[in-house]
Amino acid sequence: MQGVRELIVEADGGSRGNPGPAGYGAVVIDAATGRILARTAEYLGVTTNNVAEYRGLLAGLRAARALDASAAVHVRMDSKLVVEQMTGRWKIRHPDLKPLAAEAAALFPPGRVTYEWIPRERNRHADRLANEAMDAGQRGEQWVLPPGEGDGEPAGADAQDTAASPASPASPASPASPDAADERAVTAADERAVTAADERAAGAVAAASAAPAPASSSVPAPASASSATPAAGWAPADLGPPTAFVLLRHGETPLTPQKRFSGSGGSDPSLSEVGREQAERVAAALARRGTIQAVVTSPLARTRETAKIVADRLGLEVAVEDGLRETDFGAWEGLTFGEVRERHPDDLAAWLASPDAAPTGGGESFTATAARVAAARDRLLAAYPGRTVLLVTHVTPIKTLVRLALGAPPESLFRMELSAASLSVVAYYADGNASLRLLNDTSHLRLP
Template identity: 60%
Template sequence: MAGARFIVQADGGSRGNPGPAGYGAVVLDARTGEILAEAAEYIGRATNNVAEYKGLIAGLKAARELDPDAPVLVEMDSKLVVEQMSGRWKIKHPDMQPLAAEARGIAGRGKVEYQWIPREKNKEADRLANEAMDAGRQGRQWEPRAARAAAPAPAMDEPLPAAPAPRVGWAGPADLGTPTTLVLLRHGETPLTPLRQFSGSTGSDPGLSEKGVWQAERTAEALAARGTVQAVVSSPMLRTRQTAEAVARRLGLDVRIEEGLRELDFGAWEGLTFAEVMERHPEDLTAFFGSAKAKPTGSAESLTTLAHRAGQARDRILARYPGRTVLVVSHVSPIKTLVRLALGAPPDAVHRMELSVASLCAVQYYSDGNASLRLLNDTSHLR
């Protein structure tokens, strides 16, 4: 194909991350947009990132079979793969390194460039990846459309194979059964954070600062490399939604909003520094630190009230995602409260915990009601 130029669009997915996974890729004529080749495959149990890399490899192979010397523009909605293959991000995860090396080896003599595109512009590759995963769920491999048209349809009453049990990233004692793991992420920095101003659920609802966006992206990169998060749940506040969306985009997941994860209502303290509250409302502040039933000035909530709604939110998440690893993006007070409840510690224990912005905690919950704190205030991913 003399003078050919190709666009490779590739995608991969995992229903569980890790879970049943597949990839899809198309090769397009760069001039006409015509689809020249398709590839897809069910690859068994894998993470989103592994599936995305395998989609890239399949797309490059298909392009090179058409013309080994043609320039190729790779378009993917995985920022991780695009940035790593462009050489701007390091490839630290051992599962990704050989896949990236294989993709580079396929490039051959032709020039290959990488470009991120939004998911809605990667529909063909996404469709193929989902077709491959659907085929795997039915106990078969994906076939091109021409081959499927000639093949008899499977019996509708044929039983489907059972889905494999989800893997848990922070492993607990096996004899207690598969736990549900909540990875608790405090949102990134906002403009109020460096000023140490109270920022609850009834104030200005600030978004992330520039540094906060960076923290969210670094956290997303770290969690994507770990490859264990299977669902993302967030407080409705803007700062938590922005943090959760950064991670969810990287993992190829949706964000589910849970109202019970919102921050405490700080009433008249909203937007004030600790020193300003001490000056204006000294008795209320002293009472707040002395009793879990005391409320900030003008607020309808106490730490006792917060513990009740945060506990209910936790129970809803556990019921919805049994045996899975869930990223829960919330705030200082709810996260400290969930940690306290997991430990069975007294209410005033929340005042004795440090919880940095964009820090990670992890708690595992077992079917017999026991809980185990696995991680507290981890910020290693930000260094």
Template identity: 50%
Template sequence: MSASRRLVIEADGGSRGNPGPAGYGALVRDPATGEVLAERAAAIGTATNNVAEYEGLLAGLRAAADVAPDADLEVRMDSKLVVEQMSGRWKIKHPSMRPLATEASGLVSRFPSVRFVWVPRARNADADRLANEAMDAAAAGRTWEPTIPQSPDPLPHQAPTTNRLSGWMAPPAPPTVTVLLRHGQTPLSVEKRFSGTVEASLTDTGLLQAAAAADRLGAEPFDAVICSPLKRARQTADALARDYVIDEDLRETDFGAWEGLTFAEVRERFPNELNAWLADPAVPPPGGESLLGTVARVAAARDRIMAEYAGGRVLVVSHVTPIKGLTQLALAAEPTVLYRLHLDLVSITTIDWYSDGPAVLRGFNDTHHVARLVVEGE
């Protein structure tokens, strides 16, 4: 078999409880034809999401070795933790992750080349389905059976070690807490116009809202304040009377040709494009940025915050889509949830990010601090 053959591994894992009943799924695909060449899935007892994701990676690597041990591999996973650790960009801090990563590295070394790629969860649906099928089968007292015939002489599956599946894990390090503040009112928000990268100043009401948010947050300790580069966000951050730094990735979505238009105007001028945008978060407005594109860059901003302020508390001043995107990532929800979240002006959303992968949404769209203000528009 030619060493130049390319294969794609799609792998995932999940835990119903984190830790809780867990399972993994993995498949090997021919990238030229899209044909699925092998499937692997199994329930693994009680484990965390991250352990299950690593087990999915291990199963995928073994399956690829069965199909073509001399192939070049591209591994696609929606686990940022596993992708970044296996790519060598993140340190492996949690004790339960180290033996898994070591085992995976040993399998990786057997192939000519292996490239790890993060993909959105929606693009990893087949591996996720396999993991859930395995967990469902275990819950029903059955053994998961693949639809793709297995190799006649597969490599022996190395069962997970007891210490990482015992149902008890050492508590993770303290989370990195992000307090997410949306900016105040602008003329464009009053008129309900698409307001992405177009610059707009706060209205008088917006300045009052920013002051109210500053009163609410003034006594809270923060290790840093990080702000979008757009003027409306910077004016909101200015009200806090604290030093802050700018992160370009926290800017709002670029709505392209729709900037400054109302929804009705976009519906009239771009009916087909608007329908496509509303149906698929991967579709951008004409000349603009997709919602998934925004989520990808705010995920990068989050990763930098977690790396620089690990275990700290950070105030982030941003916009609707970036805050919704971080909420979607925290909930591990499908990207379509972006259409179903409502976020008010100067609302506060709080998320705890843990170093071993999971996150906890502590509060969403809290506007108690502006309840007494008269707001002309959202």
């Protein structure tokens, strides 16, 4: 638009757990000079990636409006979902996102805001701000602009792509890379895949937000809780060694062969003789491999006993992480599935149908468990970067870590087999990617 000032907004949001601790970042740049005019970031508490991304968009547009309400604004984000929904190419299905999109659309007159998808590496500035906000929030602080980063300086390396080639509002998706051109070729299958993966988590926000804060942990406190916003795709080779979590389900207890609910709200049984033998076999197998560098356990008796047997064999100390405890199954503790179906049929049906439903008698929903486990995962990733850590825990936390690593829906919890004393492995890379390397390995339990 001739004679109209052009502003560029780069925005991003992320959630460490989806839902989990979340934050956003946004930067406003003068398209003509390439100078940064405003930065903003905020920790949001527990919410989803989608909500955090929309909140980042809103913050960026508000900052642009405060600078010049008559400007033409070009928004660049690496969220395909937000870009496609705000341009009207995709429908907004989830009710939590509709009011955020409507508010964003109302900040400037129609036609004055254009949108472009950019690769994540070209959105580094907003991504960094979002992570700074999440780091601050997890320290119990509010984000503040770091010293030496006052507004008005050139955009620099973080935003050099933005400043170099401001896009014309007439062609909102005119990127300089073939990758972005590919992203414009949106198909119905693309839309279903992205919205199914991303919007599904938005329904879990209320329960996740209501979940109690994790208890204090004896895991070493990290100097910085920085963690990259989760992303999809293969991890580049130059990211350094991943942090590997070797996930060990505890050995059998007297309740295990009977397939009774045994969570964190019951009698907390110890290992049976079979369970102790299983733990010894795991310890021998891990000692032969020689790769475990630290051992962390759930606080429950069966996991602590399993962890001690293994750690003693490896010559390591055991740290306790409360977030790794099993789900509280409420009144179902100690019952078989059949007994629960007879006594609490409606509650069981609701629990099987929705991750937000909790077991009878004040139990813990899978949504609440996921938020707790994701927070524990982030603490452990920050405490043990680049190391191989044995996490001794339970069925639901292990399945949850696997599900989150794969971006799988909550119902996938019912579609995984996880045997007593089995081993699974998830690797986490510095850019936020995760890779499932092993699931339910019991080869170490077989007789020679």
